[in-house]
Amino acid sequence: MLLGKSVTEILALIKNKKISSKEVIDYFLKRIEKYNKKLNAYLTVNKSYKADKSKKIKVPIAVKDNFCxxxxxxxxxxxxxxxxxxxxxxxxxxxxxxxxxxxxxKTNMDAWAHGSSTETSDFGPTKNPWDLSRCPGGSSGGSAAAVSSYLAPAAIGSETAGSIRQPGSWSGVIGLKPTYGRVSRYGLIAMASSLDCPGPLTLTTEDAAFILKIIAGKDEFDATTAPNEVPDYVASLKKKKKFIIGITDEYLNGVDCEIKNAFYQLVEILEKLGHKIKKIKLLSPKYSISVYTIIQRAEVSSNLARYDGIRYGNDRTFFGSEAKRRIMLGTYVLSYGYYDAYYKKAQKVRTLIIEDFKKVFKEVDMILAPTTPIPALKLGEFEKYPFFGEMMDVLNEPAAIAGICAISFPFGLTKKENLPIGLQLMGRWFEEENILNLTHQIEKETDFLGVIKKGVKNYPD
Amino acid sequence: MDNYQPVIGLEIHIELKTSSKMFCQCSASYFGKPANTQVCPVCLGMPGALPVANKKAIEWTILIGKALNCQINSFSKFDRKHYFYPDLPKGYQISQYDEPIASHGWVEIAYKDQAKNALTKKIFRIRRVHLEEDTGKLIHSKNGTLIDFNRSGVPLVEIVTEPDFDNSDDVKRFLEELQVIIRYLGVSDADMEKGTMRMEPNISLRYQISKIKNQKLPNYKVEVKNINSFRFVKQAIDYEIKRQIEILKEGKTPLQETRGFDEKKGITYSQRIKEKASDYRYFPEPDIPPLVFTKKYLDSIKVPELPWQKVERYVSLLGIRYEEAFILTRDKNLADYFEKINTKFKTQIANLNLKIQNPSQLIANYIVNKKISSQLPPDEFINKLIENLRPKEVDKNLLEEVINKVLKENQKAVLDYKKGKVNAIMFLVGQVMREMKGKVEAKIVKEEIEKKINKK
Structure with missing residues (x-):
């Protein structure tokens, strides 16, 4: 009865007394019991639910293990x-x-969110529910896998540059990265503070809108949250807005053929739906990689300084090799005499990237692109790639660097390996409403939801 | 001091007495509180916690900057300063690096030069005033070292001077003036014993070849820490100058280092050798958006009348001598007390049949010389003052009796006076005054004595 039901649907069921919160939670606990060993999506399971007297409705949600x-x-x-x-x-x-x-x-992730495969976790990798020999993506891999295998109806992830969209894409669910400053980072264990962004991973666009509405908005504990009003994202899904959508070759270089085909297929559908497609020129994502690498490492080296062994029990020898590499590189780029050459220059290029998006967003409402160049990699394959697979985030980094909002959604499966394909929409700052609106239209007009449903069915009750 | 000229610069830390800490809502008043009771995830540097800057602390730093004649920068930001120490829970201190709130200021000190008996004025430049957070406190015991984070995150203002000082007396005067200014602003108790004002002098010496002032800074400097009184600052500087001269005379260069001060022995001792400037890996604090101040906001922060301005007003408008004006203005409460009495007394004086040349100076004298306690409410002070000023009814008989007695007991003085030693009479007047316990005016006593002696 519950299998594959979205958060919104479950809420309705509880409200209509078709089922109790406790039954729903027990249902998921049972599923976790059944499948988590295989997938390693959860690190900690919370069995403490007690129905309180107020009979407040409670829907379960999985949360990435970097939220306190x-x-x-x-x-x-x-x-x-x-x-x-x-x-x-x-x-x-x-x-x-x-x-x-x-x-x-609490779901598994790359340790400190350092990675794109969930393999750098000190508690073992999470498996891709579509193919257990593959990565779910990362760093929010546990959250993506939990939703994809329906061990939770929705999950919270965090993205620094791709960590929501990329695992969303590889695991075949929706992943929303809001605008930087839209959602509070208070209590989110910092990776790169000027980029970190919490967001939902869901089965439907409506759920993404629903959850965003709850978590978005000014927070007195996070000085970087924006005071912009939070619109009713769910209500605004209903209007079928028409958009001008930009596409660019810069985001198709080196992209797998099947993904490219999916991309063009969607372009066609969007035109049929009455949207305007416009070819645009954007800076190559490769610049974002350089900028991202420097800024992120610098901030990582600073943010991890507090784990000096005096508090929290375990000392610095417990850091994994990826964290150590990032600390070393970050320390180097911030060192006296190197700061101007690296960090300062990176910030300047970051400004150029932001300007570049601003220019483009005068012409188009949003940009459509693949989320990843290739579908899910096999476990262990990442080590063959430089920067431990950060190249898999190449198409995600520009939006992260610019701080704009973006959403990834599944769009069919590869024929060869039957793996989910992810496409993404990148929108203007604080225009989550628009990218959600178009994703919702795509959801209603195409069969990408079918991918999500299919994925869930691989894990029967 | 041979040909060596001391080059001294100061770093002063002022802990602000805001009600909450710099980046969280914990109480900033930690003095005497049980360890680790004024803490939260933010000031403990817990994973995921974020700083939110205290507006009041920023406003007060601007106020300090203004009071020190600084330029207030309309754009400012916080930076992370990295170093590892157990009392620093985040592994970095949120401070300000290249964009301090205030810079390029100056403080003028004035003092009576005893030798010249003239007012000397000197200007010392302020390099910068910035805002940062205090650290926790280490408590060393037999069983190990404990950390108290109550102080962690308390707003701390750092004031850095240019190396404009060349002697310890000026340093002491400057610090005293600074302390009074800070207290006037009401932003800190600036109490050295409680550690709400801390100072670190940087001392080095440069060789003076000719009379032309050598402007080049020495290639080393010694920083002295842990000094908790102005007197000790002076001692530490004087000791350092002597110590460094000895080393330089041997043709060596003193080590670039941080030294502590042993107040019992009055000497400094090496704590940490600093071969080169530490690499703090500063970078802009990403958790706090940059500070942009509008002119309107900056204009709304008003500096009250400062102690040196009060001194000038007392001297030029109230006609008080510099010495009393200076003393009265060292404590703002005392200055306020004086002004209250001064205003009230002046309205009352018209109704009194008293001839007073300068009532302000008179009140100043009474307060400074503690002739009447300044603990009294102003009205009571004034009543006592008026009582003191009323001409005294003299008991003629008693006076005559006393004069007779004094003249009898001091025949020699009487003779001296008769021989023409005019001054001798003053001795006799003094004796009578003492016997009369001051209940008679000296002028009258003198007249009476003269009458008596001349009659004889």
Missing amino acids: TKGIRTTASSKVLANFIPPYESTVTKRLIDTSFFILG
């Missing part, structure tokens, strides 16, 4: 924090709990 959850172990998948139980609640989880969610568990 009061009383629930939070590790960021690093052994350094193996025993860390936060004494406080992150703003995102607090807002979820205060509305109608129950934190079902």
Whole structure:
């Protein structure tokens, strides 16, 4: 009865007394019991649900293990924090709990979110539910896999540059990266502070809109959150808006044929739906990689300085090799005499990238592109790639660097290996409404939802 | 001091007395509180916690900058300063690097030069005033070292001077003036014992070849830490100058280092050798958006009348001597007290049949010399003052009796006076005054004595 139901659908069922919150939570706990060993999507499962007297409706949700959850172990998948139980609640989880969610568990990720495969987790990799020999993507791989295999009806992830969209794409679910500053980072264990962005991974566009509405908005505990009003993302899905959509060859270089085909197929559909497609010129994503690498490493080296061994039990020897590499590189680029050559220059190029998007967004409402150049890689394959697979985020980094919003959604499967293909829409700053609106239109007019449903059915009750 | 000229610069830390900490809502008043009771995820540097800047602390830093004649920068930002120390929970301190809130200021000090008996004025430049957070506190015990984070994140203003000082007396005067200014602003108690004002002098010496001032800075400098009184600053600087001269005379260069001050022995001792400037890997704090101040906002921050301005007003408008004006203005409460009495007294004086040349100076004298306690409410002070000023009814008989007694006991002085030693009479007047316990005016006593002696 519940299999594959979205958050919105489950809420309706509970409201109509067709099922209780407890039954729903027990249902998912049972599924986790059944499948988590195989997938390793969850690091910690929260079995503490007790129906309170207020009979408040609670829908379960999975949360990436880098959000501090009061009383629930939070590790960021690093052994350094193996025993860390936060004494406080992150703003995102607090807002979820205060509305109608129950934190079902904490999901696996690349340690400290350093990676794109969930393989750098100190607690073992998460498997791609579509093919257990493959990566789910990362760093929010546990969250993506949990939704894809229906071990949760939705999950919270975080993205620094691709960590929501890329695993969303590889695991065949919807992944929304909001505008930087749209969602509070308070309580999110920092990776690169000027880029980090919490967002939902869901089965439907409506769920993404629903969850964003809850978690978005100004937070007095995060000075970088924007005061912009939070629109009713769900209500605005109903209008069938027409958009001018930009496409660019820069985002198709080196992209797998099947993904390219899916891309062009969608272009055709969008035109048929009455949207205007416009060819645009954007800076090559390769510049974003350089900028991202420097800024992210610099901020990582600073953000990890607090794990000096004095608090939290485990000392610096518990850092994995990827964290160590990033600390070393970040320390180097911030060193006296190198700061101007690296960090400062990177910030200047970052400004150019932002200007580039601003220019383009005068011509188009949003940009359509593939989410990843290739479908899910096999476990272990990442090591063959430089920067431990960050190249898989090449198409995600420009939006992250510019801080704009973007959404990835599944669009068919590869014929060869039957793996999900992800495409993405990148929108103007604080125009989540528009990218959600178009994704919703695509959802209604195409069969990409079929991919998600198909994925869920691989994991029967 | 041979041909060596001291080059001294100062770094002063002022802890602000805002109600909450710099980046979180914890109480900033930690003094005497049980360890780790004024803490939260932010000031403990917990994973995921974020700083939100305290507006009041920013406003007060601007106020300090203005009071020190600084340029207030309309754009400013916070930076992360990285170093590892157990009392620094994030592994970096949120501070300000290349865009401080205020810069390019100056402070003038004025003092009576005893030798010249003239007012000397000197200007010392302020390089920058910036805002940062304080660290936790390490408590060393037999069983190990403990950390108290109550102080972690308390707003701290750092004031850096140019190396404009060449002697320890000026340093002491400057610091005293600075302390009074800060207290006037009401932004800190600037209490050295409690650590809400801390200072670190940087001392080095340059060789003076000719009379032309050598402007080149020495190629080393010694920083002295852990000094908790102005007197000790002076001692530490004087000791350093002597120590460094000895080294330089041997043809060596003193080590670039941080030294502590041993107040019992009055000497400095080596703490940490600094071969080169530390690499703090500064970069802009991404968690706090840059600060942009509008002119309207900056104009709304008003500096109150400062101590040196009060001194000038007292001297030029109230006609008070510099010495009393200076003392009265060292404590703003005392200055306020004085002004209250001064205003009230002046309205009352018209109704009194008293001839007073300069009532302000008179009040100043009474307060400074503690002739009447300044603990009294202003009205009571004035009543006592008036009582003191009223001409005294003299008991003629008693006076005559005393004069007779004094003249009898001091025949020699009487003789001296008669021989023409006019001054001798003053001794006799003094004796009578003492016996009369001051209940008579000296002028009257003198007249009476003269009458008596001349009669004889």
